[in-house]
Amino acid sequence: MHLTRPDLAIIQNWIQPKSRVLDLGCGSGELLDFLQQKKQVYGYGLEIDDQKITECIAKGVNVIEQNLDAGLSNFKDQSYDVVVMTQALQAMKRPDLMLEEMLRVGKECIVTFPNFAYWRCRFYLAIKGEMPVSKSLPHTWYNTPNIHLSTFRDFEQLCKSRNLQIIDRAVGNSEHESHWATQLWPNLFGEVAIYRVTR
Amino acid sequence: MPNAIPEDSVGIVEPQIAHFDTPLELTCGRTLDSYQLIYETYGTLNADRSNAVLICHALSGTHHAAGYHSADDRKPGWWDAYIGPGKCIDTNRFYVVCLNNLGGCSGSTGPTSIDPATGKTYGPDFPVMTVTDWVNSQIRLGDYLGIHTWAAIVGGSLGGMQALQWSINYPDRMRNTVVIAAAPRLSAQNIAFNEVARQAIMSDPEFHDGRYADHGTIPRHGLRLARMVGHITYLSEHSMGDKFGRDLRTDKINFGYDVEFQVESYLRYQGDTFSESFDANTYLLMTKALDYFDPAARYDGDLSKALGQAKSNFLLVSFSTDWRFAPSRSEEIVDALTEAGRHVSYACIESPHGHDAFLIPNERYEAVFSAFMDRAANEAEQQKACEKGETACT
Numbered sequence: 352m353h354l355t356r357p358d359l360a361i362i363q364n365w366i367q368p369k370s371r372v373l374d375l376g377c378g379s380g381e382l383l384d385f386l387q388q389k390k391q392v393y394g395y396g397l398e399i400d401d402q403k404i405t406e407c408i409a410k411g412v413n414v415i416e417q418n419l420d421a422g423l424s425n426f427k428d429q430s431y432d433v434v435v436m437t438q439a440l441q442a443m444k445r446p447d448l449m450l451e452e453m454l455r456v457g458k459e460c461i462v463t464f465p466n467f468a469y470w471r472c473r474f475y476l477a478i479k480g481e482m483p484v485s486k487s488l489p490h491t492w493y494n495t496p497n498i499h500l501s502t503f504r505d506f507e508q509l510c511k512s513r514n515l516q517i518i519d520r521a522v523g524n525s526e527h528e529s530h531w532a533t534q535l536w537p538n539l540f541g542e543v544a545i546y547r548v549t550r
Numbered sequence: 551m552p553n554a555i556p557e558d559s560v561g562i563v564e565p566q567i568a569h570f571d572t573p574l575e576l577t578c579g580r581t582l583d584s585y586q587l588i589y590e591t592y593g594t595l596n597a598d599r600s601n602a603v604l605i606c607h608a609l610s611g612t613h614h615a616a617g618y619h620s621a622d623d624r625k626p627g628w629w630d631a632y633i634g635p636g637k638c639i640d641t642n643r644f645y646v647v648c649l650n651n652l653g654g655c656s657g658s659t660g661p662t663s664i665d666p667a668t669g670k671t672y673g674p675d676f677p678v679m680t681v682t683d684w685v686n687s688q689i690r691l692g693d694y695l696g697i698h699t700w701a702a703i704v705g706g707s708l709g710g711m712q713a714l715q716w717s718i719n720y721p722d723r724m725r726n727t728v729v730i731a732a733a734p735r736l737s738a739q740n741i742a743f744n745e746v747a748r749q750a751i752m753s754d755p756e757f758h759d760g761r762y763a764d765h766g767t768i769p770r771h772g773l774r775l776a777r778m779v780g781h782i783t784y785l786s787e788h789s790m791g792d793k794f795g796r797d798l799r800t801d802k803i804n805f806g807y808d809v810e811f812q813v814e815s816y817l818r819y820q821g822d823t824f825s826e827s828f829d830a831n832t833y834l835l836m837t838k839a840l841d842y843f844d845p846a847a848r849y850d851g852d853l854s855k856a857l858g859q860a861k862s863n864f865l866l867v868s869f870s871t872d873w874r875f876a877p878s879r880s881e882e883i884v885d886a887l888t889e890a891g892r893h894v895s896y897a898c899i900e901s902p903h904g905h906d907a908f909l910i911p912n913e914r915y916e917a918v919f920s921a922f923m924d925r926a927a928n929e930a931e932q933q934k935a936c937e938k939g940e941t942a943c944t
Contacts, residue, residue, distance in 0.1 A: 371891075395888055401897075401914055408865070408895050408921040415884060415896045425885045 354385055358437055358463040358523035358543050365461060365519060365547050366392060370432035373457060375419055375449075376439035379403045380412030387412070394431070420444045423452045431457040438543075440464045442496040447509060450548070454515065459549040463523060466537070466544045468502035473539075487542055503538040510548060519547035558634045559626060560592040560617035560641050565657060568694045574652075574687060577680040577842075584666065587691050588657030589613050589649035592633060593641035595697070598937055600930040602697040603639055603923075604688060605629065605648035606705030606712035609780070609836050610828060612656040615648035616641075629706075631911045638919040643927040644701065652687050653679040653835045661831035662763070674760025674831055681708075681715045681843045688712070689720060701930045702726035702923070703862075706908035707875065708836070711843050714883065717860040718845050726926045727860070728919070730867045731908040733879035734853050734886070735844040740874065743783055744837040747776035751830045760831050769830045774821030776833060781820050786871035786904030846886075853886035860887075864894040865922040867915065869907035895922065 354360045359382045366372060368390040374383050377396025380403075386392035397417045398404050407414035417425075420443060434457030436449070441464045443449045453460040465487045466472075475483035482492040490497065501509075503520075510517055522533050523543035533540040555561050565588050574582045590613050595602060605615050607628070616633035618626055633639045633646055650658040653676060661676040692700065703724050705713040710732030717727040733740070751757060754772030758765050782790075794813040809815045849855040864887055868880035877898045887894040897918045901907035907915070 393891065395894075401917075404895075404897055405914075405917045405921050408897075408918060409924065411925055413893055413895055415888070415894070416898050425881065425888075427889065430889070 352385060352388060354381060356381065356437075356523075358545055359385070361521045361523055361545055362435065362437070362461050362463065362547075363389075366390065366433055366435075368392070371430070373397070373423075373426065373431045373434045375423075375434065375436040375453070376442075377403075377407065377412070377414060378437075380407035380410050380414060382435065382437065383407075383412045384410050419449065422448075423456050426456045428455055429458060432459070433457055434460045435462075436460070437463045438465070441499050441501065443499065446499050446501070447513070450509070450515070451513065454548070454550050459518065459547060461545070461547050462506075463543055463545045464501065464506070465497070466502050466541050467500040468504065468538045469542045470539050471542075503541060503544050506544060506546060510546075515548050515550060517546055517548055519545075521545040555618060555621070558636050559630065560634050562621065563590050563592065563614075563617035563619065563627075565590050565613055565619075567657065568691060570687075570690055570694070572690070574683070574690070576677050576683045578677050580677040582652070582659070582677065585652060585659035585687070586657075587649050587652070587659075587687060589647055589691060590615065590617075590627075591648075591695075592616050592646040593644050595645040595695070596930070596934065598934050599697055600699065600701060600933045601644050601927065602692070602695070602700050603644045603646045603702045603704060603926075604692070604700050604716075605633070605639075605646060606684075606688070606703065606709035606716075607648065607651065608705070608707035608709045609840065610824070610833075611650075611709065612654070613648050613650040613658075614656070616646070629909065631909070632916075632919065638916055638923055639704065640920075640923065640927065643930075644923075647691070647695065647697075649688065649691055651679070651684045653677075653832060653839075655829035655832040660829070661760075661835065662829050671763050672831075673763055676831065676835065678838050678842075679835055680839055681711050681845075682719065684712055684839070685715045685719055688716070689723065692723070698723060700724040702728060702926050704728040704730075705732070706730035707732060707905065708840055708843075711840075714857075715843075715845055717862050717864070718856050719859075721859055721861040724862050725929060726865070726922070727862045728865045728867075728922065729880070729883060731869055731872055731875050731880070731905055732883070733875040734846060734883050736841055737879075741841050743779060743874075744841055746779050748834055748837055750775035750779065751834060757830065760834075762830065768825070770825045773825035773828060773830050773833065774818075777824040777828075778817045778821045781817060783874045784905045786873065786902060788871055788902045789904055789906075792902065853882065854889035857883075857886050857892060858890040860890070860892055862893075863922075863926075864892060865919070866894060866896040867908070867918065868896075868898045869901045869903070869905070869915075870898060871902055872905045872907060874905040 372394035374396040395413045434453040472483040522537045522541035614627040615629040616627040650656040653660045665672045703713040703716045710729040751772035754769035756767045757769040797812040846853040846856045868877035884896045899915045
């Protein structure tokens with residue numbers, strides 16, 4: 352089996368075998384399914400989409416219906432090795448509080464989100480004068496769940512202001528543009544920001 | 551019944567009776583020296599006996615969960631919507647067993663049975679049962695049927711509580727647990743409703759301290775009232791409003807105390823039918839079993855410690871408008887299971903039908919339930935293949 356999403360392929364490398372993982376907004380359970388089978392990882396996915404919950408159950412991925420905006424108060428402090436949130440931080444009401452909550456429950460957290468400073472976004476906005484619509488940001492401004500778009504630089508500033516330590520940073524591009532420029536200037540050439548953070 | 555039996559029905563079924571002569575020690579300290587359990591089965595037990603599913607019934611449930619007793623039956627068993635060929639609990643794949651619990655009044659030994667010690671009906675002298683006692687009797691039914699490890703123990707409401715107790719008491723004898731619209735224990739409000747129901751029965755002049763059979767009568771009014779109160783808690787405000795609104799039976803109000811609103815008529819009908827078919831002592835006993843249920847009690851009140859005993863996979867399901875056992879009650883169980891590191895999935899199903907939703911067809915509920923049961927069936931088949939040496943055992 353292999354992971355179809357490039358951000359998932361990168362972050363699975365950061366997760367140790369047999370760790371306890373909480374996957375927030377786990378979708379159809381692709382990451383947990385992979386980790387369970389390849390790394391004997393043990394964990395739960397939280398999701399609110401009906402269809403995706405059923406898909407998780409069908410795969411044998413533990414999934415719990417839970418609205419993430421209501422917090423994680425039902426999970427104890429430091430009860431997971433890693434708390435993962437892929438492509439969902441930008442849809443939270445308060446991404447900053449979510450990040451704090453993830454690091455309360457987990458020893459470390461991994462987040463991925465679309466980089467709004469990606470050159471295509473900048474180009475779209477600059478030339479068209481409209482909010483960017485792309486493969487990784489397919490919605491129009493009025494119906495998008497992505498209410499808190501940010502950039503590599505924004506996220507690093509948030510971490511700094513909260514005294515959070517960035518252990519790893521990677522760039523995920525939907526078209527697999529692995530270019531030296533992406534590594535050098537992720538904020539301009541990185542489509543998806545991927546971070547591993549601890550306190 | 552309709553003219554023809556539907557294709558997705560298990561068809562005509564016949565209840566069977568198992569007798570037990572090994573004394574059953576009960577939580578209350580008393581012992582049942584011998585007893586019988588009435589049960590039905592649907593589907594076929596496979597050669598290695600790995601595909602058996604036990605259905606645990608709720609407060610007023612019976613062993614008749616699916617199919618019809620005769621071609622003239624108007625209605626199928628109480629969970630027919632979920633048990634049958636191609637349904638969530640697929641009888642093409644599973645061997646399904648449903649029994650009437652001890653203390654019941656549908657054919658298993660209970661207050662209406664003859665006490666061999668006295669030659670008279672037990673009546674109020676039948677011991678008060680607990681969920682643990684039921685689970686112990688169900689284990690014996692499994693032994694009797696040659697089932698060591700159940701593929702799944704499944705139940706809604708009080709039935710879900712039995713499934714939960716199973717997972718704690720007999721972790722090695724089951725692989726999956728389905729707990730629907732249940733709670734880890736009753737709230738004060740739940741107990742209060744049960745007490746109103748019990749008082750309604752016990753204050754009926756025909757109750758005669760539970761010895762109404764000796765007087766050739768039944769506490770009809772009390773039972774009726776108990777059922778009416780219970781029924782209100784099974785529905786949601788929304789579903790009642792939807793079904794009856796403030797509709798009147800006649801076209802104007804009469805400024806009197808006869809039945810005027812449709813909802814009154816409905817409740818009276820429910821109460822009347824129930825009071826003629828259900829035993830009052832059984833009703834008292836079942837509500838007590840509910841009140842006493844608290845599997846965490848033996849583990850310092852720590853539910854996650856209790857569920858730490860479990861080994862099975864769990865599916866928990868709740869319904870958005872259920873206020874008898876609200877979603878938050880199921881979530882207490884889910885949280886205890888995640889804390890204990892058990893395999894659990896949970897879905898809260900949008901439904902207008904309150905607590906009764908667990909019995910009613912609902913697309914999403916069916917999708918989630920089927921997905922879980924399909925995995926349980928696949929597991930049972932893999933188990934078979936691995937024991938035959940066809941595939942590697944995991």
